[in-house]
Amino acid sequence: MGSLATTIDQQIEKLIERGIVFNDDNEIEKAKEILLDIGYYRLGFYWYYFQDKKTHMFNESMKLDDIVKLYYFDFDVKMLLLRYIYRIEVHFRTQLVYLASNHYSENNTWYVDPKIIDNKMLKEFNNIYFNLKTKSNTLIKHHNNYSCDYAPAWKVFEFLTFGQIFKFFTKIKNQELKKKIASVYGFRDVSLLNNYLISLINIRNICSHNGVLFDYNQSVGIKRIPNLKYRVKTSNTTNLNASIRLLLFVLSKVSQNRANELETELQILFDKSCENELVNGIVKSKIKFDI
Template sequence: MGKKATTIDVQIAKLRSRGMILDLDIEKIKEHLLDIGYYRLGFYWYPFEVDAKHNFEIGTKFSTVIDLYYLDVDLRYILIKYINRLELNFRTNLIYWVSTNYDNNPIWYTDNTIMSFAYLKDIKSHYNNNFKKKNLLINKHHVNNPLDKYAPCWKTFEYYTFGSIVKVYENIIDDEVRKLVSTQYNIKKPVKLQNILDTLVFVRNSCAHSGVIYDLHIDEGVVEMPSYKFNNDYSHSLDAAIKALLYVMEYISLDRKKELEIKLDKLFNKFKANQTIKTIIEDKLGYVYSC
């Protein structure tokens, strides 16, 4: 059997015994522990632990842990907004460029000469009666067109998740068709766009499910991009994903790219005077503070 649940008072006593400075009002500390949770806050005090017994570095403050937690929260909100902007743009480009290439086939996403077998073998389980009924425009299409097995891609894809849309792109057989889409983002090789999209789907899902973002690890790593250098040449961190997002955003909207940069600057500069958080931002996120 695992460890037993503990009371808030016991949790506070544990933090104190391990060397954390409880520099907030005790009622406020209890509020944070009841609101966020002792286990979840562990992701944010972990950088300050110095041994296997979970003792803290001398001078570690509870308020610093809370600051790191809210940095993470604010960063999630920023990233998900701009990844959603990419999602819309990518969906539109996928529909336009592939559909105009196969202009006599509005349901090209179901065609075995266009899509891989691996993709098509699962489409019936996804595009089923439940899918048709629960999505208003799809249901309306089939009511008006009872002989159609599928609705055109521009209707269907409106109800696909970002990950599902990226899967469609991944499973188009003809690489030249995939290239029609990738070149819209100044990327010649579709496999590179695929890598960026997979990365940002992962980040988006982590944000949507309240994952820990500042310390995110991207297993596959992010491909190199012109004019962007990863922090410590490490392509598996959130820093690399942010730079991938900035790169593609440049070809979606320069205004939105600049807006994203300004919001990140504003967020990170909130912690410029907090040397502990500033160091984490520099080391984990590769942010370079101006003098």
């Protein structure tokens, strides 16, 4: 589309020139509705895989409806995974705050104590906290009622992102405390928990910001999952299938019922995807779903 804005009619014309098939005027009108709803640029992230990279011509007999089905399949998977990742996020936040706050029971603002947390994190957090205490009614009320620089950890951490919470965990100087938190999930190796949480946060960010999920690959491979049921069966430890297996495994540490529930919902969603040839092809070639 270049760098100039285009009308819906021009976008339709461009799609036809590049080989998208519209059987009648009704399909063209429906396409206009879709482009005004989702957007030409966003859909381009999905039809990219079905174009010649040099000419931008679409695969033979390609229909916009197939691309839209892939878009909504990807969206449905994101919303499903996000719901269960949030369960892990809340659980991890609770364990970190509970165990650290009780370990430093005389210091309810341990998260800004340079003896406990790496100084680099504290410098970064000052700006974060300033924004929080001017926008969060809970923190505004706290500072109106109490003369202090920071609110207790259990109040503050409710307003931090999964990534920020995890970063605090990595910056704790007390290695034994970190091991204690990791042991909640059955891990003696803190680096294992680090790898798993980074991977889940990466997926969460894709889902939260509505990026393309089906073709996402972790930047670092997921470490071996110590559970035969959820262990990755192939050498590919970066694709979405590996991330789904990891999510199921970590979720099972929080609640086996929720892990079973997610597995069932995934099966239903992926089975339904087989109804469309293009989406089914993506599931088999890109995601390689094997739950």
